[in-house]
Amino acid sequence: MTQEPSRERLHALDAVRGGALILGVLFHASVSFLPGPQIWIVADAARSSELSVLFFVLHIFRMTVFFVLAGFFARLLLERRGVGGFIANRATRIAAPLAMFWPIAITSIIAAAIWAAVQANGGAMPEGDPPPPPTVETFPLTHLWFLYVLLGFYAAALALRGVMRLIDRRGALGARVVDPLVRVAAGPLAPLLLAAPVAAALYLTPDWYMWFGIPTPDTGLAPKPTPLIVYGVAFGFGWLINRQPQLLQGWGERWLAYVGPAAGATIGCLMIGGFTPVLTPAEHSLTTLGFAALYAFASWAWTIAIIGFAVRHLSGESAARRYVADASYWIYIVHLPIVMVLQVVFAPYDWPWFAKYPLILAIAFAIMLVSYQWLVRYSWLGAILNGRKQKPAKAQRGAAQLAAAE
Secondary structure, eight states, X not given: OOOOOOOSOOHHHHHHHHHHHHHHHXXXXXXXXXXXSOOXXXXXXXXXXXXXXXXHHXXXXXXXXXXXXXXXXXXXXXXXXXXXXXXXXXXXXXXXXXXHHXXXXXXXXXXXXXXXXXXXXXXXXXXXXXXXXXXXXXXXXGGGHHHHHHHHHHHHHHHHHHHHHHHOTTSHHIIIIIHHHHHHHTSTTHHHHHHHXXXXXXXXXXXXXXXXXXXXXXXXXXXXXXXXXXXXXXXXXXXXXXXXXXXXXXXXXXXXXXXXXXXXXHHHHHHHHOSSOOOSOOOSSHHHHHHHHHHHHHHHHHHHXXXXXXXXXXXXXXXXXXXXXXHHHHHHHHHHHHHHHHHHHHTTSOOOHHHHHHHHHHHHHHHHHHHIIIIITTSHHHHHHHOOOOOHHHHHHHHHHHHHHO
């Protein structure tokens, strides 16, 4: 039986969703320090195998965690507001930010890339033809690709829900077939069962750059099969888990049991792939198949362990965690150009990575948190991203007036 959606705020899941977005800043800030050939707008003078491991590990689970929670909260919102309210909310919170911030993001990223090229060329603009205009296949979604993908998942979920309502008008199929299968898939063997389609999708990816794991669909408007499958499984499973949210309590009870296997599978991937990014497609071999299986298992084992830990230990209300969760959306939207500029600024200096990387993060977070507090939190932007909030003094006055009226 499905449960009625609770009106209580899910503090643990809020914290994890915000944390997944915050980790995106750490992830992108590490790219300029990766050893090997240059893959970013700038290659720092200090390369770091340690940050290469950080980059690798974060990419294993970060977006899988995010899409599981995105699916969970999407169905929760749909049950609370209905189809019309759901569409209106997602148009405001997802489609509008994508339309508003993409032009700013791409302009800022291009400016940072030009500056990096000029700096690397001794202060002069490098010669060469400008890049061709974007096409459907090459359109640069930048780091906002997840918003575009979410819109597609929402449309698919609503369509499938409509079909299921036609097929299963009384809900018997869902209650007697779907829910039991989800209980099995969410049980102790969850990382193995959920990893199977992910491993197959990775291994069968044409020209798969194995070291980079799940391909990021940050270019092109046409759906890309591998991330569509990998993140679609995560979103869909999160959606189905919401029908039986008590299953998350099981993850909370077992979270620690998954940490060791997740770490072991991650270490196995690093032993196969190495610490340096590899920019050649993997051959179809048993080694590649083993890497895909370990990677997929690690992705889901980390995901369940992280969500389970939060359910077990972070379910209580926390003003600090709530603030970070609220700020995380703004932080992720604006972080990439800020991080890129700071990477370009500090790249030439002959300082160790463990001095420059924390400095980049400290300055970036200071800028993003100050801008959130003073420009976003109580403004029309904040209302779009997180819903309208009242300043504490105004809220206290309103409470006092209400108490006096009573």
